[in-house]
Amino acid sequence: MKFSEMKYERPDYELTSGRMNAILDEMEKADNKADFLKLFEQLNQERVHVITMNILCSIRHSINTADEFYDQETSYWDETSPQYEVIEDRMRKICHNVSFKEDLYDVIPETFFKLNECKMKAFDEKIVPLMVEENRLVTEYGKLKASAKIEFDGQILNLAEIARICECQDRQKRKAASEAKYAWYESHESRFDEIYDRMVRVRTEMAHMLGYKDYVELGYYRMNRLDYNREMVAGYRKQILDYVTPLACRIYDRQKERVGYDRLEYYDLAYQFDSGNPIPKGSAEDLVEAAVNMYHEMSPETAEFIDMMKNDELWDLIARPNKEMGGYETEIPEYKSQFIFSNFNGTSGDVDVLTHEAGHAFQTFMAKDITIPDVSCPTMESAEIDSMSMEFFAYPWMENFFKEDTAKYRYAHMCGTITFLPYGVLVDHYQEEIYSHPEWSIEERKQCWRNLEKMYQPYKNYEECPFLEKGTWWYQQGHIFQSPFYYIDYTLAQVVAQQFFIRMDQKDETYWEDYKTILKLGGTKSFTQLVKAAHLTVPFEDGCIERIMNYLSNVLDQVNDKAL
Numbered sequence: 001m002k003f004s005e006m007k008y009e010r011p012d013y014e015l016t017s018g019r020m021n022a023i024l025d026e027m028e029k030a031d032n033k034a035d036f037l038k039l040f041e042q043l044n045q046e047r048v049h050v051i052t053m054n055i056l057c058s059i060r061h062s063i064n065t066a067d068e069f070y071d072q073e074t075s076y077w078d079e080t081s082p083q084y085e086v087i088e089d090r091m092r093k094i095c096h097n098v099s100f101k102e103d104l105y106d107v108i109p110e111t112f113f114k115l116n117e118c119k120m121k122a123f124d125e126k127i128v129p130l131m132v133e134e135n136r137l138v139t140e141y142g143k144l145k146a147s148a149k150i151e152f153d154g155q156i157l158n159l160a161e162i163a164r165i166c167e168c169q170d171r172q173k174r175k176a177a178s179e180a181k182y183a184w185y186e187s188h189e190s191r192f193d194e195i196y197d198r199m200v201r202v203r204t205e206m207a208h209m210l211g212y213k214d215y216v217e218l219g220y221y222r223m224n225r226l227d228y229n230r231e232m233v234a235g236y237r238k239q240i241l242d243y244v245t246p247l248a249c250r251i252y253d254r255q256k257e258r259v260g261y262d263r264l265e266y267y268d269l270a271y272q273f274d275s276g277n278p279i280p281k282g283s284a285e286d287l288v289e290a291a292v293n294m295y296h297e298m299s300p301e302t303a304e305f306i307d308m309m310k311n312d313e314l315w316d317l318i319a320r321p322n323k324e325m326g327g328y329e330t331e332i333p334e335y336k337s338q339f340i341f342s343n344f345n346g347t348s349g350d351v352d353v354l355t356h357e358a359g360h361a362f363q364t365f366m367a368k369d370i371t372i373p374d375v376s377c378p379t380m381e382s383a384e385i386d387s388m389s390m391e392f393f394a395y396p397w398m399e400n401f402f403k404e405d406t407a408k409y410r411y412a413h414m415c416g417t418i419t420f421l422p423y424g425v426l427v428d429h430y431q432e433e434i435y436s437h438p439e440w441s442i443e444e445r446k447q448c449w450r451n452l453e454k455m456y457q458p459y460k461n462y463e464e465c466p467f468l469e470k471g472t473w474w475y476q477q478g479h480i481f482q483s484p485f486y487y488i489d490y491t492l493a494q495v496v497a498q499q500f501f502i503r504m505d506q507k508d509e510t511y512w513e514d515y516k517t518i519l520k521l522g523g524t525k526s527f528t529q530l531v532k533a534a535h536l537t538v539p540f541e542d543g544c545i546e547r548i549m550n551y552l553s554n555v556l557d558q559v560n561d562k563a564l
């Protein structure tokens with residue numbers, strides 16, 4: 001079914017919750033495995049319908065935040081989703097307390113029960129009003145960014161469109177575009193500060209109501225961290241600081257020499273080649289067609305997958321007014337479909353979306369036989385392995401997208417996978433500091449960001465932008481506002497994906513089968529279990545980061561980047 005034909009209809013909460021609670025009443029009384037599983041399947045059918053309607057609303061609202069109907073429906077879901085969470089919490093407790101739980105493991109993966117334990121620790125009905133307020137603030141943040149109308153060079157641009165000009169070849173135009181972009185952020189500085197301040201207070205109050213010292217511990221439970229903790233993450237961040245930040249500094253030194261500047265200003269960091277950054281060749285339709293051809297050649301499974309995506313129009317890729325910023329992939333479980341959302345702007349990021357988000361979508365396609373919604377997809381850090389690895393696997397087909405810029409793209413992409421890591425752990429470290437110190441003033445938060453930037457990204461120079469110098473770059477990072485502690489995930493997955501690249505680079509022909517193995521496992525295994533199932537090293541292990549960076553540094557050294 002085409003996405004446009006998928007019917008959205010707001011579920012009647014009273015009727016739906018009544019049916020779900022009636023099933024739960026029976027599940028509580030079930031005294032044998034067969035009866036319990038039959039009821040569990042009935043409950044999941046109800047849950048999948050509710051999830052599907054919520055997701056359809058969310059997609060259509062993100063496509064056009066000015067659509068009054070879906071704006072109202074989004075407000076409804078902001079208020080009602082926490083009410084459904086009460087029912088979810090009851091389900092988890094029943095499953096947790098069932099006397100024959102271990103007998104269910106052959107049908108319901110043990111990971112399902114471990115996830116339940118995390119979620120039970122992260123929820124109580126008494127925090128529902130705070131969850132409603134949190135949802136409202138998240139929506140407010142998204143609408144604020146989507147509302148951006150930036151006057152530049154006789155045009156009115158949104159944030160995605162101005163970002164393209166911020167990478168252009170003309171340095172003065174690049175600077176002017178960056179100044180216009182950050183002038184918009186500065187003109188809304190008080191709103192960003194107010195939204196985030198309220199978010200920190202709401203989340204901290206949630207944590208206190210649930211008996212936690214601060215939101216950090218609660219945030220880990222909400223993110224379903226099954227087999228690692230903040231101490232392990234702190235050690236991992238130290239590895240990044242010791243072995244990746246120095247390499248990132250060398251990468252930017254080479255970039256400075258390559259473009260012929262005495263030093264890189266903040267508006268130069270994204271400008272990588274004196275001859276211009278690699279840009280995809282052709283229209284959006286051309287890129288989609290190139291992606292279809294690539295996935296047809298990559299494997300029989302990817303061919304079947306991409307045909308479904310194309311035929312059912314399961315994407316919305318072009319930037320336009322009132323469209324939410326960013327990109328994502330999501331699942332529409334009742335239709336066993338996926339959806340990719342993006343804002344094409346003529347940069348190499350357009351191709352990254354077609355590989356990264358397709359990696360997510362391909363995972364759910366491969367795991368479509370998993371009917372329990374809680375474990376059809378892996379936890380966030382594991383899910384990002386699927387997408388970031390696909391970016392590497394697409395390397396052999398990049399000429400179809402970039403033509404004469406292919407070598408440029410591969411070099412820039414590889415550099416980006418390295419320089420991203422210090423930034424990614426910076427975002428995580430910042431959030432840990434913020435929620436460990438909820439009493440901080442707005443100005444103290446900004447100073448914390450700038451201090452951490454200087455530590456993890458010493459190559460950033462904001463002398464020409466006082467607004468960024470005072471520590472406001474993070475306004476742009478939606479995860480900080482919308483999904484607290486969802487960011488270290490990208491770095492962990494990147495380190496795993498880099499290992500897949502190394503195996504591919506070494507002509508290890510087994511990497512693709514290992515990749516398919518973890519896709520099919522979905523969320524039935526934890527992060528470290530999935531990494532081991534792929535025969536890769538868990539990023540927390542001592543020496544892991546150093547070994548990977550040594551290999552990738554050698555790969556980059558073999559490239560004559562000044563000739564690109």
